[in-house]
Amino acid sequence: MSIWEYANPKKFMQTSSWALPWVTGLAVSAIVVGLIWGFFFTPEAEGFGSTVKILYVHVPAAMMAINIWAMMLVTSLIWLIRRHHVSALxxxxxxxxxxVMTLIALFTGAIWGQPMWGTWWAWDPRLTSFLILFLFYLGYMALWEAIENPDTAADLTGVLCLVGSVFALLSRYAVNFWNQGLHQGASLSLDAEENVSDIYYFPLLISIAGFILLFVALVLLRTRTEIRSRRLRALELRERAA
Amino acid sequence: MMIELGKYATTVMSAYGVTVLLLAVIVVQSLWRSARVKRALAAQEARMEMKSNG
Incomplete structure (x- = not known):
């Protein structure tokens, strides 16, 4: 069995139809457990007070904002190189x-920043690169809508995705690159010493898992819709030509 | 169950509120569009089948 089997729309529809309810159930469970644990059963943190509870929505959303662009980069490259329609869709x-994940990260960051930094917004490297990432998402979606031919749209948005990847990377590593600004370093790291303490770490991990699973569920649902929409368009064209 | 959030109650609640609202928007929009396209495709397929059957 090869992963390229799923590039076949029929195979993708069959497999996603089976997987979607399970992934959705797991996503809802993980989000509910992660957020309830984090919100109700973790203590205030020194220097942050109860605002530390914003961690459980802000960090997963920010991680997803960057990683969703990375997923779009991989699928766009598959389209550009191998011309599999499902990957473009x-x-x-x-x-x-x-x-939406970028918006959540920006809004919750601003709400958290106000009491901690005394300002809703600062032209800090990480905040600024996130704002640019948000604009890239908007531009990417606008480009898909602006071009009538779906293959041309997939080509051009694929190229835009490659360019935007620079800003997705900057969003992730801005703090390390410039080593300045208000935003602190990563809350999670492979280096255990950099991580938040265990009492916040485990509910945060569950919350992150919930956001990842929610993304998988939504992207399966939306890709199924795009495949149906493409078939609908093909049938309408065939009917008009007949 | 209600917990004591102290002077940051509004801050924390508004961060959670914005998150839930935006997640609800993307979930509802995805479900709504999925249902609309599914219906339109079923109608189109039925129309074309009727035509081909005369």
Missing amino acids: AAKAAAPIGL
Whole structure:
């Protein structure tokens, strides 16, 4: 069995139809458990007070904002190199979810920043690169809508995705690159010493798992819709030509 | 169950509120569009089948 089997729309529809309810159930469970644990059963943190509870929505959303663009990069490259339609449609399906995750990260960051930094917004490297990432998501979605031919739209949005990847990377590593600004370093790291303490770490991990699963569920649902929409368009054209 | 959030109650609740609202928007929009396209495709397929059957 090869992963390229799923590039076949029929195979993708069959497999996703089976997987979607399970992934949705797991996503809802993980989000509910992660957020309830984090919100109700973790203590205040020194220097942050109860605002530390914003961690459980802000960090998963920010991680997803960057990683969804990375997923779009991979699927766009598959389209550009191997011309599999499902991968182009998956990238298109993922963009609005990435846009929402970026918005959540920006809003919750501003809400958290106000009491901690005394300002809603600062032209800090990480905040600024996130704002640019948000604009790239908007531009990507607008480009899909602006071009009538779906293959041309997939080509051009694929190229835009490659360019935007620079800003997705900057969003992730801005703190390390410039080593300045208000935003602190990563809350999670492979280096255990950099991680938040265990009492916050485990509910945060569950919350992150919930956001990842929610993304998978939504991208499966939306890709299925894009495949149906493409078939509908093909049938309408065939009817008009007949 | 209600917990004591102290002077940051509004801050924390508004962060959770914005998150839930935006997630609800993307979930509802995805479900709504899925249902609309599914219906339109079923109608189109039925129309074309009727035509082909005369």
